[in-house]
Amino acid sequence: xxxxxxxxxxxxxxxxxxxxxxxxxxxxxxxxxxxxxxxxxxxxxxxxxxxxxxxxxxxxxxxxxxxxxxxxxxxxxxxxxxxxxxxxxxxxxxxxxxxxxxxxxxxxxxxxxxxxxxxxxxxxxxxxxxxxxxxxxxxxxxxxxxxxxxxxxxxxxxxxxxxxxxxxxxxxxxxxxxxxxxxxxxxxxxxxxxxxxxxxxxxxxxxxxxxxxxxxxxxxxxxxxxxxxxxxxxxxxxxxxxxxxxxxxxxxxxxxxxxxxxxxxxxxxxxxxxxxxxxxxxxxxxxxxxxxxxxxxxxxxxxxxxxxxxxxxxxxxxxxxxxxxxxxxxxxxxxxxxxxxxxxxxxxxxxxxxxxxxxxxxxxxxxxxxxxxxxxxxxxxxxxxxxxxxxxxxxxxxxxxxxxxxxxxxxxxxxxxxxxxxxxxxxxxxxxxxxxxxxxxxxxxxxxxxxxxxxxxxxxxxxxxxxxxxxxxxxxxxxxxxxxxxxxxxxxxxxxxxxxxxxxxxxxxxxxxxxxxxxxxxxxx
Amino acid sequence: xxxxxxxxxxxxxxxxxxxxxxxxxxxxxxxxxxxxxxxxxxxxxxxxxxxxxxxxxxxxxxxxxxxxxxxxxxxxxxxxxxxxxxxxxxxxxxxxxxxxxxxxxxxxxxxxxxxxxxxxxxxxxxxxxxxxxxxxxxxxxxxxxxxxxxxxxxx
Numbered sequence: 001x002x003x004x005x006x007x008x009x010x011x012x013x014x015x016x017x018x019x020x021x022x023x024x025x026x027x028x029x030x031x032x033x034x035x036x037x038x039x040x041x042x043x044x045x046x047x048x049x050x051x052x053x054x055x056x057x058x059x060x061x062x063x064x065x066x067x068x069x070x071x072x073x074x075x076x077x078x079x080x081x082x083x084x085x086x087x088x089x090x091x092x093x094x095x096x097x098x099x100x101x102x103x104x105x106x107x108x109x110x111x112x113x114x115x116x117x118x119x120x121x122x123x124x125x126x127x128x129x130x131x132x133x134x135x136x137x138x139x140x141x142x143x144x145x146x147x148x149x150x151x152x153x154x155x156x157x158x159x160x161x162x163x164x165x166x167x168x169x170x171x172x173x174x175x176x177x178x179x180x181x182x183x184x185x186x187x188x189x190x191x192x193x194x195x196x197x198x199x200x201x202x203x204x205x206x207x208x209x210x211x212x213x214x215x216x217x218x219x220x221x222x223x224x225x226x227x228x229x230x231x232x233x234x235x236x237x238x239x240x241x242x243x244x245x246x247x248x249x250x251x252x253x254x255x256x257x258x259x260x261x262x263x264x265x266x267x268x269x270x271x272x273x274x275x276x277x278x279x280x281x282x283x284x285x286x287x288x289x290x291x292x293x294x295x296x297x298x299x300x301x302x303x304x305x306x307x308x309x310x311x312x313x314x315x316x317x318x319x320x321x322x323x324x325x326x327x328x329x330x331x332x333x334x335x336x337x338x339x340x341x342x343x344x345x346x347x348x349x350x351x352x353x354x355x356x357x358x359x360x361x362x363x364x365x366x367x368x369x370x371x372x373x374x375x376x377x378x379x380x381x382x383x384x385x386x387x388x389x390x391x392x393x394x395x396x397x398x399x400x401x402x403x404x405x406x407x408x409x410x411x412x413x414x415x416x417x418x419x420x421x422x423x424x425x426x427x428x429x430x431x432x433x434x435x436x437x438x439x440x441x442x443x444x445x446x447x448x449x450x451x452x453x454x455x456x457x458x459x460x461x462x463x464x465x466x467x468x469x470x471x472x473x474x475x476x477x478x479x480x481x482x483x484x485x486x487x488x489x490x491x492x493x494x495x496x497x498x499x500x501x502x503x504x505x506x507x508x509x510x511x512x513x514x515x516x517x518x519x520x521x522x523x524x525x
Numbered sequence: 526x527x528x529x530x531x532x533x534x535x536x537x538x539x540x541x542x543x544x545x546x547x548x549x550x551x552x553x554x555x556x557x558x559x560x561x562x563x564x565x566x567x568x569x570x571x572x573x574x575x576x577x578x579x580x581x582x583x584x585x586x587x588x589x590x591x592x593x594x595x596x597x598x599x600x601x602x603x604x605x606x607x608x609x610x611x612x613x614x615x616x617x618x619x620x621x622x623x624x625x626x627x628x629x630x631x632x633x634x635x636x637x638x639x640x641x642x643x644x645x646x647x648x649x650x651x652x653x654x655x656x657x658x659x660x661x662x663x664x665x666x667x668x669x670x671x672x673x674x675x676x677x678x679x680x
Contacts, residue, residue, distance in 0.1 A: 361650030
C-alpha cells in the first residue's frame with residue numbers, strides 16, 4: 001500500500017527535478033516558456049498522487065519559479081500583470097489538471113474496486129462450481145455404487161427367484177409323483193392343488209376336481225366326521241391326523257390315513273389309501289381272535305386232561321395198591337396160618353406172588369413220583385447240594401449198615417433250584433450208585449461239581465457195574481433198564497424222573513460209563 | 526356191643542374195602558391188641574355211629590372210640606369230609622383221628638392235617654410192614670396215649 005505522504009514526496013521530487021531541468025540544460029530558453037518543465041511535473045504528480053499532490057506540486061512549482069527565477073533571468077518573475085496572468089494561468093491549468101487527474105484516479109479506483117468484487121464473486125463462483133463438481137462426482141460415484149448394488153441385488157434376486165422356481169418345481173414334482181395323495185383345499189372348499197394319486201383317491205377326473213368344490217363333488221359330506229375335521233383345520237388352524245373310513249357317493253368305502261395341515265390358503269392334506277392294510281388288520285384281528293379262542297379251547301382241554309390225569313393218578317394211588325395189599329396180605333396169611341398144609345414149592349410160589357405184588361407196589365409208587373415231578377410247582381431257592389448228598393448217603397448207609405462204601409463228597413456245592421425236587425434227583429443218582437457198587441470190592445461214590453463249557457455240571461460218580469456207552473441214551477427213558485431185575489433190582493423210572501426234574505430246571509443230564517468200570521451222571525441246572 | 530364199649534377202649538375203623546378190613550383186624554390181632562373194632566363201611570355210616578343217627582339211631586353218643594382209623598376214599602361221604610364234620614362238632618372235636626389210607630398224594634396229606642388229623646399213615650403193600658404199622662398204631666393210641674374223653678368223663 002502506498003503511504004499517505006508518498007504523493008507529497010513525489011510532488012517535491014518532481015518539482016525539484018523540473019526546476020533542475022529548467023535551470024540546466026534548458027537555460028538556453030531563458031525567460032521563455034518558464035513553466036515548460038513544471039507542467040509535466042505537476043501532471044505526473046497529479047496522476048500519481050491525485051488532486052492534493054497535484055495542487056502541492058502546483059504551489060511548489062509557483063514558489064520555485066518565484067524563488068529561482070532571479071537565477072535565470074536576473075530579475076524577479078513578476079514584472080507586470082502579464083506575469084501575474086501567466087502565474088494564474090499556470091495555477092489554473094495545473095489545478096484543472098489535478099482535478100482531472102483526481103477524477104481519473106477515482107474512476108480508476110472505483111473500476112478497480114468493482115473489478116475486485118467481481119473477481120471475488122468470480123472466485124466464489126468458481127469455488128461453488130468446484131464444490132458442485134465435487135458433489136456431482138460424489139453423486140456419480142454413489143450412483144455407480146448404487147447401480148452396482150442394484151445389479152448385485154438384482155442378480156441375487158434372480159438367483160433366489162431361480163432357486164425358488166427350482167425349489168417349487170422340485171416340490172411340485174415331488175408332490176406330483178408322491179405315493180400319497182396331496183391336495184390343497186382353499187377356505188371356500190376349492191381344490192388349489194392336487195396330485196395324480198389324489199385324483200385316483202378322489203374317484204373323480206382331474207377336470208371335475210378343478211371345476212368343482214369339495215362340497216359339490218361329495219354331496220352329504222357335511223354330515224360326516226371328515227367335514228368337522230376340515231372345519232377345525234380351517235378355523236382353529238390345527239394339524240390333525242386321523243384314519244378315516246370314507247364312503248364315496250357311489251357307495252364304495254375306502255380307508256384313508258389323513259394328515260391335515262393348516263396353510264395360509266386353506267388346508268394341506270396328505271392322504272394314504274390304507275384300505276388293504278385295514279382289511280389285513282381286520283383279518284389279523286380275526287385270526288388272532290380265532291387263535292386265542294383255539295388257545296383257550298386247547299388250554300381248557302389241557303386243563304381237563306391234566307385234571308383227568310390227576311384224578312387218574314389219585315385213583316391209581318388209592319385203588320391200584322389196594323388189591324396188591326390184598327394179594328400180599330392174604331399170601332402172608334396163607335404162609336403163616338396154613339404152613340402145615342403147604343409144601344415147600346407152594347410156599348415158594350406164594351413167596352413169588354408176594355414179591356411180585358410188592359414190586360408192583362414199588363412200580364406204582366415210582367410212576368406216581370414221576371407224574372408228581374411234572375405237576376409240582378417249581379420253587380427256586382439256594383440249595384446246599386453237598387449237605388443234601390451227605391444226608392442221603394447217610395440214609396443209605398443206615399439202611400445197609402454192613403456195607404462199607406468210600407464216599408467222597410465235595411464241600412460247599414451250592415445250586416439254585418427246588419430243594420424237594422433236587423433231593424429226588426440226588427436220591428435217585430446216589431441210590432443207583434449205591435446199588436450198582438454193591439457187588440464190587442472197594443466201592444467208591446463221589447459227588448462234586450465240574451465246569452464244562454462255562455456251565456456247572458454236578459456229578460455223581462461210582463466205580464460200580466457201569467454200562468455200555470452205546471446204550472447211554474436209553475438210560476433216561478421210563479422203564480428202560482440195562483440190567484436184569486435178578487442182577488440189580490429197580491423199576492427203570494428213577495433216571496426218567498431225574499431227567500424230568502433237571503429239564504424242568506432248564507438243565508440237561510447225561511451219563512458216561514464203561515462196563516464194570518463205573519458210571520458218572522452229570523446234570524446242569 | 527354197646528355194653529362192652531362203655532367200659533373198654535375201642536377202635537372205630539372206617540373202611541369200605543372188606544379185604545383191608547379183614548387184614549387190618551388180622552394185623553391188630555397179630556399185634557395182640559384185643560380191643561374191640563367197630564367198622565363203618567362208608568362216611569355216612571361212620572357219622573351215623575358217632576352221632577346216633579340213621580342205622581345207629583338211639584346209640585349213646587357219649588360213648589366214643591379211643592381212636593378212629595379213617596380211610597380217605599369212601600363211598601357217599603369221603604374221609605376228609607367225615608374228618609371235617611368230626612372237627613366241626615363239639616362232641617367229637619377232640620377225638621383222635623388217624624388217617625389210614627393207600628394214598629401218599631401231597632394234597633391228601635396236607636388236607637388231612639389241615640382239617641385236624643392227628644396222624645397220617647399210609648398202608649404199605651407189604652403185609653409185614655402193614656401189620657408193623659398197625660401194631661405201632663394200636664400201641665400208641667390205645668395204650669400209650671391218654672384219651673381226652675376219659676379224663677373228661679371218668680366212670
